[in-house]
Amino acid sequence: MDREIEIDLARRLIAGDAGAFDRFVEHFQTKIFRHAWLMCRNREDAEEVAQEALLRVFEKFDQLKTPERVRPWVFQIARNECLMKRRRSIFAPERELSLEELMPVREMRDGGFRIEIADWSILPENEVLQSEMRGVLADAIAALPDNYRPVILLRDMEEMSTEETAQILGLSEDVVRTRLHRARLALRKDLDRYFRAHPAGKSATKEEGKE
Amino acid sequence: MSTEHDREECEKVFALLSDYLDLELPADACSAIGKHLADCPPCIEFAETLRKAIALCRQFRPEQVPQPLGAEAKEQLRRAWLKLDRDRLRPE
Numbered sequence: 609m610d611r612e613i614e615i616d617l618a619r620r621l622i623a624g625d626a627g628a629f630d631r632f633v634e635h636f637q638t639k640i641f642r643h644a645w646l647m648c649r650n651r652e653d654a655e656e657v658a659q660e661a662l663l664r665v666f667e668k669f670d671q672l673k674t675p676e677r678v679r680p681w682v683f684q685i686a687r688n689e690c691l692m693k694r695r696r697s698i699f700a701p702e703r704e705l706s707l708e709e710l711m712p713v714r715e716m717r718d719g720g721f722r723i724e725i726a727d728w729s730i731l732p733e734n735e736v737l738q739s740e741m742r743g744v745l746a747d748a749i750a751a752l753p754d755n756y757r758p759v760i761l762l763r764d765m766e767e768m769s770t771e772e773t774a775q776i777l778g779l780s781e782d783v784v785r786t787r788l789h790r791a792r793l794a795l796r797k798d799l800d801r802y803f804r805a806h807p808a809g810k811s812a813t814k815e816e817g818k819e
Numbered sequence: 820m821s822t823e824h825d826r827e828e829c830e831k832v833f834a835l836l837s838d839y840l841d842l843e844l845p846a847d848a849c850s851a852i853g854k855h856l857a858d859c860p861p862c863i864e865f866a867e868t869l870r871k872a873i874a875l876c877r878q879f880r881p882e883q884v885p886q887p888l889g890a891e892a893k894e895q896l897r898r899a900w901l902k903l904d905r906d907r908l909r910p911e
Contacts, residue, residue: 641885646881764876
């Protein structure tokens, strides 16, 4: 659902239109659940976060001054609920990712400079992700340090702006940009490793089948 | 294929690639990177895989969906919303 529809639902809820209620709840329950699941990888916690965040959302709906900001506003609330749950969940600890560790391997060959990159051409961009690929991505996201994961989830998956992400996470925009770049580089590196281990047409599932 | 390479230049580009791909760089920095990429096959190849990784992340939705809310939980949400509505309509 794009932002226009969310904004329209928020306006209707503010105006007291009960017809918008179910759709709003269903839409944001799924969205918050998926975000929380990727944050903590625990279904029960993610469901509780979604439910508790929605309750806060409705309790405070009159504080949403601009319906245009409904998505970041809801995610700000969801973020707080995630942090409350955090005490009980296992998270990858906070640490900094350095650019150095994310650089591709460089070598001199044939009198020139080369970097090692797997063959990514098996990846058609618009194809619906195979479940194997989804697993690789989910694991790569889970492996990110705790202070990087929400940045990439909000910026790339939830399509928030740098400014909105900075506000939700209480960070400066520069820090959001830096962490986003490094989180993307880390995902790229994990995907590259995956493509290297599974060249065109050789899925992990097939390999397992051979054993 | 590869030409004489300025490693420092590549490192500068490497640090700014996300901002470049997000079109968040000032015009001069953007054109400098574009120029470097045009002359540097390893960097363009790297940038292309980063672009694909970002595209994958944007399309990515976990398979997991939440259990639908139970009737009681949903009613609790509805009550919170209706209460709010009454407060707004009839402020004290």
